[in-house]
Amino acid sequence: MLSPALNAETWTALFQDVQFNSAVLSTLSSAVFSTLLALIFASLITMWIYPGRAWTLTQRQLPIFLAFPHIAFAIGIAFLIAPSGWLARGLANLLEWSSPPQWISIRDPYAISLTLTMAIKETWFLLWIMATLLGEQVISRQITLANSLGYSRRQVWISALLPQLLPRMGWPLVAVLAYSLSVVDMAVILGPSTPPTLAVLSWQWLTDPNDMAQAKGSAAALCLMLLLGLLILSGRGVWWAIKKSYRYPSGIRKQGKPFKSRALLGIPVFIPGWLSLAILLLWSVAGGWFFPRLFPAALSLKSFNNADFEPMFTALWLGVATAMIALPLTLAWLEWGSRKHHGWLYAPLILPSLPIAAAQYHVLLTLNLDSTAVGVIWSHLTWTFPYMLLVLVGPYYSFDARYLCTAQALGHGRFQACLSVKWPMLIRPILAATAVGFAVSVAQYLPTLFSGGGRFATVTTEAVALSAGGNRRVLAVQSLLQTALPLCAFMLAIVLTAWYARNRQGLK
């Protein structure tokens, strides 16, 4: 895959392409700003509401929105802000417009809607990371301690907590950055189109039959890798400069507002998410719905009755097969693999997905396995396996080794002991990891397209393909199906765990 990109002519052609400069610009701005905004949002929200009832309320809603697929969320947002969307309808009713406004709110040339939507989605992810870090008892005691030294809440966050939390959020931030740099699906739905972002451009070229275009596509994919490297380096540089400019503690205590925990503050974080879900639901059951009415004139199940469920079943069996292969791999690695050297397994999570998916396609071509189910499942595993590992590694390594030792002392072999003692005891995280694996597989867009050679239409690929057309009802139904699959998987995991532990207090 690299060979065409090593040719000087390819690079000249790439740099001279009329679309290249502005594509790089919109890619950089959307990736950098969405990552920064997500970090700022997540930090501010945590500063405002942690700890308290609002924080608890946020934590309760978080899983729903972590499971909300990027694509379905983006489509919901498009329905909200498009010229004939809910926002415009609301304004039209207030200002008595009779036709939709002329604004360019989605696919805007500066990628603003793409940037903001990604920022909101990643805010949820970073809030989740924050929650795991703040869950440590040391942190909550440090807050009390710094308070007792006379510092207000705001000062405690700025001087004592953020300097500790931010470095630990480094890898999650790299993952967010890599995702937003190379995202194709969301950029197709919300991003600029003439020219598109670099990832979309690269993908268009890579799927072009023309050799030169394909070479340019490879080079552009390589560019994404380089950009990520550059951004990580400059991020580290900025952090270094901030640390350098750090001032000596002057001991000045600033009066802050007394902290009042209001549960209602936990809601605004998820308003875009809830609205997006609501509008998807509404369009999926809408009968006639003309501008500027806020609600459909009639509701009907027609869109569901006429819906194509084939993509859902394809996504379902691909996801189940992938998760079922990834699960034994994950368990085997955690039990018998190296504990020290497993950092490299997470590489697919912090690298741009486009170059990886494209490279996989080339491997499949040489193996003559392209457009086969085996090929698609293999490419899904690249992301499913590390995600499952990530979810399971904590509980697995903190499992009390004496249980296994006891079982082995009773005469069971290691594998037998795992099968009858360790894994059943870890049923909750194992099922959760399996559900995550399934959800990750369902959400794959590029790998499904590339490795499947376009022959595997899943809810994900269908939703993106339909987003270009005009039929909102069909699109809403596919987006909802795409959301329903991971949600059902998570619910099933919870129900199965509860059923398994029904007579065992110790497992709950």
Add this chain to the structure above:
Amino acid sequence: MRTLSIKNLKLTKLDGTPLLGPLSFDIAPGEVMTLMGVSGVGKSTVLNWLIGAPQPMFTAAGEAWLCDTRIDLLPTEQKRIGILFQDDLLFPHFSVGDNLAYALPSETRGRKARQSAIEKVLTSAGLSSFYDRDPATLSGGQRARVSLLRALIAEPQALLMDEPFSKLDSTLRQQFRSFVYERITELKIPTLLVTHDAEDIPEGGNVLELHQVGGVVESVGNTASNLPSASSTWKQSNAG
């Protein structure tokens, strides 16, 4: 100097069952009051209530006074009470000196003046030349000492200690104990110590033991010393 007074403290679980109290006692300046009892009896909860740390599992009623100021309604940062936990909780992103500078009141102005004030405190604790050290490179005993210095350099009007000795080995524990009590006597601040190790009780100190009676915790006053304290009053609760 000020006396720390707790008046009619009652702790209730969220479901309404009473956990502790009513409990009233005074701690005189320079006195170390030891709060003892088996785990789960609510010792740390009393401490959390006094410092104002969030505790979602309980509700508290009662008053805390530092001389003429009612402090239980003030936010933690305005109470002027220092706290020492089991863990030293030195901020890992600060040097040893910066940890102390963070606590030193801003009245000591200018980088040089602040640095020399901190050097002086460090030297007095046998930690000279530790100013630029990374807290992570210190031994357990050194960290414990820096942690106490940090709490005291902020000039608190009272001090709370939540099992501050329990993580140290026995030799270190004795050294650190006398280090702590010397300084408290010197500064003449009222101190409340929570522990379940009777060895932690300072010589001549008062002890308040919490016992579970019929589901409600009540206090049994006793003094481990030959110097009965006039400032401590015990109030028995009615379990019925």
